[in-house]
Amino acid sequence: MTQLIFLGSGSAFTVGADNFQSNLLLINSQNQKLLIDCGTDIRLSLHAAGFSHRDITDIYISHLHSDHSGGLEYIGFATKFDPSCASPNLYISEDLAGDLWEKTLAGGMASIEGSIAQLSTFFQVCPVPLEQSFQWSDIEFKPVRVKHIHNGQFTVPSYGLFFKLGQTKIFFTSDIQFALECVWDLYEQADLIFQDTETAKYPSKVHAHYQDLCQLPAEIKRKMWLYHYQPGVLPNAIADGFQGFVKRGQVFDFSQDSLQIL
Numbered sequence: 001m002t003q004l005i006f007l008g009s010g011s012a013f014t015v016g017a018d019n020f021q022s023n024l025l026l027i028n029s030q031n032q033k034l035l036i037d038c039g040t041d042i043r044l045s046l047h048a049a050g051f052s053h054r055d056i057t058d059i060y061i062s063h064l065h066s067d068h069s070g071g072l073e074y075i076g077f078a079t080k081f082d083p084s085c086a087s088p089n090l091y092i093s094e095d096l097a098g099d100l101w102e103k104t105l106a107g108g109m110a111s112i113e114g115s116i117a118q119l120s121t122f123f124q125v126c127p128v129p130l131e132q133s134f135q136w137s138d139i140e141f142k143p144v145r146v147k148h149i150h151n152g153q154f155t156v157p158s159y160g161l162f163f164k165l166g167q168t169k170i171f172f173t174s175d176i177q178f179a180l181e182c183v184w185d186l187y188e189q190a191d192l193i194f195q196d197t198e199t200a201k202y203p204s205k206v207h208a209h210y211q212d213l214c215q216l217p218a219e220i221k222r223k224m225w226l227y228h229y230q231p232g233v234l235p236n237a238i239a240d241g242f243q244g245f246v247k248r249g250q251v252f253d254f255s256q257d258s259l260q261i262l
Contacts, residue, residue, distance in 0.1 A: 001027065001028075001029055001031075001253070001255045002026075002027070002028055002029055002165055002166065002253070002254040002255055003026070003027045003251050003252065003253050003254065003255070004024060004025075004026050004027075004165070004251070004252040004254070005024065005025045005026075005027065005049060005249070005250075005251050005252075006022070006023075006024055006227065006246050006247070006248060006249065006250050006251075007020060007023045007024065007025055007042070007045035007046060007048075007049050007248070007249075008020025008021045008022055008023055008039075008041070008045045008248050009022055009227040009228065009229070009245070009246040009247060009248055009250070010022060010228065010229065010230070010231065010248070011067070011198070011207075011228050011229060011230050011231075012039075012065065012066070012067035013230070013231075014041075014230075014231055015231065016231075017044075017048070018231075018248070019231065019247075019248045020039075020041045020044060020045035020048070020248060021037075021039035021040070021041050021042075021045070021067040021068075022037065022039075022067070022068075022196075022227050022228040023035065023036065023037045023038060023039050023042055023045060023068075023071075024036040024037065024172075025049070025051070028137045028138075028139070029255075030137065032057065032058070032137055033051075033055050033056060033057060033058065034058040034059070034060060034136050034137075035056050035058065035059045035060070035075075036060050036062070036161070036172065037060070037061060037062055037067075037068040037069070037174075038059055038061065038068070038069060038070075038071040038072050038075060039066065039067040039068055039069070039070055039071050040066050040067060040070035040071050041067075041071070042071030042074060042075065043071065043074050043078075045248075048248075048249070049249060053074070053075055053078035053079055053082065053085065054079075054082065054084060054085055056075055056079070056088055057086065057088050057089065058088060058089045058091070058136055059072070059075070059088050059089070059090050059091065059123070060091045060092070060136075060141070060161070061090070061091070061092045061096070061100065062158050062159050062160065062161075062174035062175070063096065063148060063156070063157065063158035063159065063174065063175060064096060064099060064100055064103070064104050064156075065175065066104075068174075068175070069100060069104055069105075070104070072090075072100075072104075072105055072122075072123075073105060073108050073109055075088065075122075076105070076109060076122030076123060077109070077122070079122070080121070080122050087122060087123055087124050088123055088124065089123070089124045089126055090119075090123035090124065090125050090126060091126045091128055091134050091136070091141075092125075092126075092127060092128065093127070093128050093130065093143055093145075093157075093159050094127035094128060094129055094130060095130060095157075096157075096159075097119070097125060097127045100119065101118065101119040105119065109121075109122065128143055130145075139163055139164070139165070140163060140164070141161050141162075141163045142161065142162040142163065143159040143160070143161060144159060144160040144161065144162055144171070144183070144186060145157050145158075145159055145182075146158050146159070146160050146173060146174060146175075146176040146177075146179070146182050146183060147176065147177045147179040147182050148174075148175045148176060148177060148206055149206050158174040158175045158176060159174060160172050160173045160174040160176065160183075161174070162186055162189075162190070165254040166254045166257075167191075168191045168192055168254060168259060169189060169190050169191045169192070170190060170191070170192045170193075170194070171183070171186045171187070171189075171190035171192070171193045171194070172194045173193070173194065173195050173196045173208075174196065175196050175206070175207060175228065176196045176207070176208055177205065177206060177207065177208060178208040178209060178212040178213070187216075187220050187223075188220075190223060191223065192223055192225070192252075192259070193220075193223045193224045193225070194224075194225050194227055194246070195208065195213065195224045195225070195226050195227070196208055196227065196228045197209075197210050197213060197226035197227065197228060197229050197245075198210065198228070198229065198230065199229040199230045199232070199234060199235065200230045207228065210226070210229075210235055210237075213226070213242075214240050214241075218241050221240070221241040221242050222241065222242075222243070223243070224242045224243055225242070225243045225244060225245075225246050226242055226243075226244070226245045226246065227245070227246040229245060250262070
């Protein structure tokens with residue numbers, strides 16, 4: 001069994017039990033589990049899918065926004081103070097690791113009874129050197145630096161993932177602007193694309209918007225499942241040439257010769 005489960009497929013501001021933030025769980029044939037992003041509602045989305053903090057032994061963080069990293073406080077505390085748990089392995093690009101602790105987590109996690117904590121107090125930190133891959137199980141993951149936000153002084157990056165499950169080459173964009181120069185080669189190489197897709201009436205300009213994605217060539221759209229969208233009525237993605245919008249709890253099963261979508 002090799003399955004990719006969307007614990008949620010919504011945007012940062014998704015509310016209610018119909019959907020959760022876009023965090024994924026990859027389960028390999030040995031039943032090992034890699035959590036891809038860990039947002040603030042992770043305890044709820046894990047529970048809804050039948051999992052808990054005890055299932056999380058490995059985590060990848062794409063960037064520092066709270067819908068992708070804010071749940072690390074819950075996972076860190078829950079696993080540290082649960083005697084049945086070991087510290088999860090935490091994979092993150094080396095240029096983000098310091099800010100993850102100092103600017104995102106330290107305010108709530110640095111002080112514990114009797115000592116001053118560090119990121120390594122809660123996690124086995126595995127910084128990924130720039131432009132290098134990391135190995136989890138027998139799968140090689142290549143982090144892909146993509147354009148998410150420019151704050152007027154510098155680009156705040158997000159790191160998508162390019163990897164292969166069985167014979168299927170997968171590009172998970174993470175949060176990304178509509179910037180074809182960053183990703184066109186990966187669009188062409190991939191067999192399956194999980195694409196950050198904004199559906200809001202007023203585009204934020206920091207996510208690829210559905211209207212822009214509709215202009216892509218048909219051969220690229222045919223590979224795309226759309227996720228990280230806003231609540232509300234969605235466009236007819238299938239009619240527009242995409243595979244569709246990912247639903248909360250949807251499972252992509254790579255165990256067989258061909259992809260099964262459950």
